[in-house]
Amino acid sequence: MSFAYNGIEPVLRSVDLDVKPGQCVAILGATGAGKSVLMSLIPRFWDPSDGRVLLDGIDARDLRLDDLRRNIGLVFQESFLFSNTVASNIAFGHPDATQEQIEKAARIAAAHDFIMQLPKGYETVLGESGKSLSGGQRQRLAIARAVLLEPPILLLDDPTAAIDSETEDEIFEALDRAIAGRTTFIVAHRLSTLRRADFIIVMEDGRIVQKGRHEELMRVPGPYLRVANLQLLDGRELQQQALEQQPQSMISMERKGGIT
Numbered sequence: 001m002s003f004a005y006n007g008i009e010p011v012l013r014s015v016d017l018d019v020k021p022g023q024c025v026a027i028l029g030a031t032g033a034g035k036s037v038l039m040s041l042i043p044r045f046w047d048p049s050d051g052r053v054l055l056d057g058i059d060a061r062d063l064r065l066d067d068l069r070r071n072i073g074l075v076f077q078e079s080f081l082f083s084n085t086v087a088s089n090i091a092f093g094h095p096d097a098t099q100e101q102i103e104k105a106a107r108i109a110a111a112h113d114f115i116m117q118l119p120k121g122y123e124t125v126l127g128e129s130g131k132s133l134s135g136g137q138r139q140r141l142a143i144a145r146a147v148l149l150e151p152p153i154l155l156l157d158d159p160t161a162a163i164d165s166e167t168e169d170e171i172f173e174a175l176d177r178a179i180a181g182r183t184t185f186i187v188a189h190r191l192s193t194l195r196r197a198d199f200i201i202v203m204e205d206g207r208i209v210q211k212g213r214h215e216e217l218m219r220v221p222g223p224y225l226r227v228a229n230l231q232l233l234d235g236r237e238l239q240q241q242a243l244e245q246q247p248q249s250m251i252s253m254e255r256k257g258g259i260t
């Protein structure tokens with residue numbers, strides 16, 4: 001499958017991917033590699049220029065658009081909240097949700113505890129004149145919003161991009177629970193997330209250049225190993241070992257070449 005915004009210059013090229021129900025696919029790649037574009041084809045924000053997106057064997061274009069989108073939960077890099085109550089922010093897209101359902105989703109998203117500490121709990125109004133939330137809290141509301149739909153498909157586009165690493169840990173606990181049992185695509189850079197995925201795809205210039213489990217990709221020279229080693233170096237873990245084994249590993253993802 002490929003895709004070009006202008007019908008000429010493709011931003012996705014020869015993408016071929018088969019994801020089994022319930023699998024979690026992590027997507028790694030430099031900025032502009034096509035990670036978001038790839039995910040945007042699933043809810044049909046765009047359609048492929050050639051090839052198809054099949055869901056349970058059915059061409060996405062043959063499904064009713066609202067049926068398709070109702071089955072997909074989305075969390076983006078930064079989340080949009082309305083100046084309305086916490087409860088109605090979580091229930092966005094699901095106006096008939098009961099308080100019980102809202103609370104259940106908030107617990108899965110590790111949001112219930114901080115919500116209960118807000119002045120009026122679930123009825124606290126957010127926004128300019130109301131209570132403002134931290135980036136991590138906002139993302140947890142966004143995860144609760146996605147979870148409330150109980151979607152079989154979950155698309156998480158770098159959901160912790162705007163968050164410090166301490167808060168990130170809390171979000172990832174929430175994400176682990178949200179992901180369980182759902183077919184998930186997650187754009188992620190952290191090894192801890194990549195490791196847990198059923199498989200990882202590494203994208204460069206609109207192509208999938210590597211595909212496999214963490215353990216598999218760690219055994220072959222290529223962009224995955226370079227990125228992983230950089231993080232291990234950052235974390236001061238195995239620093240000496242990495243230096244001895246992979247002196248060329250200081251190349252960043254942004255650099256071209258060296259693709260197997």
Ligand SMILES: Nc1ncnc2c1ncn2[C@@H]1O[C@H](COP(=O)(O)OP(=O)(O)OP(=O)(O)O)[C@@H](O)[C@H]1O
Nearest residue numbers: 005006011029030031032033034035036037038158
């Ligand atoms: N609406 C658009 N119209 C035209 N080109 C676009 C549009 N959105 C993205 N692109 C181009 O498509 C390519 C892939 O973009 P994409 O947003 O998928 O990158 P990404 O891997 O998600 O990057 P990032 O890590 O920065 O989010 C880029 O070259 C980008 O400039």
Ligand SMILES: [Mg+2]
Nearest residue numbers: 035036037157
């Ligand atoms: Mg993106």
